[in-house]
Amino acid sequence: MKRIFFVEDDLSLISGLTFAMKKQGYEIELARTIHEAQGLWIKGTYDLVILDVSLPDxxxxxxxxxxxETSKVPIMFLTAADEETDITMGLDIGGDDYITKPFKLAVFLSRINALLRRSENFNQADTELNSNGIKVQLLKGEVYKNKVLLDLTASEYKLLCLFMENPGIVLSPERILSKLWDCDENYIDSNTLTVYIRRLRTKIEDNPGDPQKIMTVRRMGYKWNTID
Structure with missing residues (x-):
């Protein structure tokens, strides 16, 4: 049974969403404040974290x-604001997905299922990727640049794997988003991909301002440029 760590203070949302998630077969651990969440996080092990952006404390x-600081568990934000700055901030600090209130229950559950499915698929991989001085050990979920371990979020890791598994192939934003989220990409703002690309480049490129590994192909998308 998958365990979800749910941090939310709105009682009406807690009741409906908790009931729906339990009906899907998930075990829910609930916290309503940051203080409570910190205590529960230390004690438990979870497969997914859902965080409301606005909490009482x-x-x-x-x-x-x-x-x-210690985990790559998938994280999804619940936010009442549809501002790009709020969304990009959540992704920049390590979030994997977000959903803006109000939302449809079916969409919420679909996003949860997709996050868990992607996480499970990557954890089951058993090969190694090597290109441009970057090595990905898929069994361990570790990435090295010139033998130095990189600190990537789960989403950055998945995006990098997608590029390295398709060297020299131009991937459209739509294709990348559908692979990353494994659900209807119409639910995803394309600005999200821009944030991921920029963030990943800062970690794997020698000069992020002049990227040589992840190349932008104007009006078409992005590709992994093999320069070895």
């Missing part, structure tokens, strides 16, 4: 930062 972003 602070922000879900603070919890995300703390989690990312």
């Amino acid at each position: 602070g922000s879900g972003y603070d919890i995300c930062r703390k989690i990312r």
Whole structure:
């Protein structure tokens, strides 16, 4: 049974979403404040974290930062704001997905299922990728640049694997988004991909301002440029 760590203070949302997730067969651990969440996180092991951005004693972003110090567990934000700055901030600090209130229950459950499915698929991989001084050990979920271990979020890791598995092939934004989220890409803002690409380049490129590994192909998308 998959365990979901759910941090939310709105009682009406808690009741409906918890019931729906349990009906899907998930075990739910609930916290309503940052203080409560920190205590439960230390004690438990989870397959997915769902964080409300606005909490009585602070922000879900603070919890995300703390989690990312020790774990790559998938994280989804619930946000009442549809502002690009709020969304990009959540992704920049290590979030994997977000959904803006109000949302349809079916969409919410679909996003949960997709996040868990992608995480499971990557954990089951048993090969190694090598290109441009980057080595990915898929069994361990580790990435090295010139033999130095990189600190990638789960989403950055998945995006890098997608590029390295398709060297020299131009991947459209739509294809990348559908592979990353494994659900209807119409639900995903294309600005999200821009954030991921920029963030990944800062970690794997020698000069992020002049990328040589992840190339932008104007009006078409992106490709992994083999320069070895």
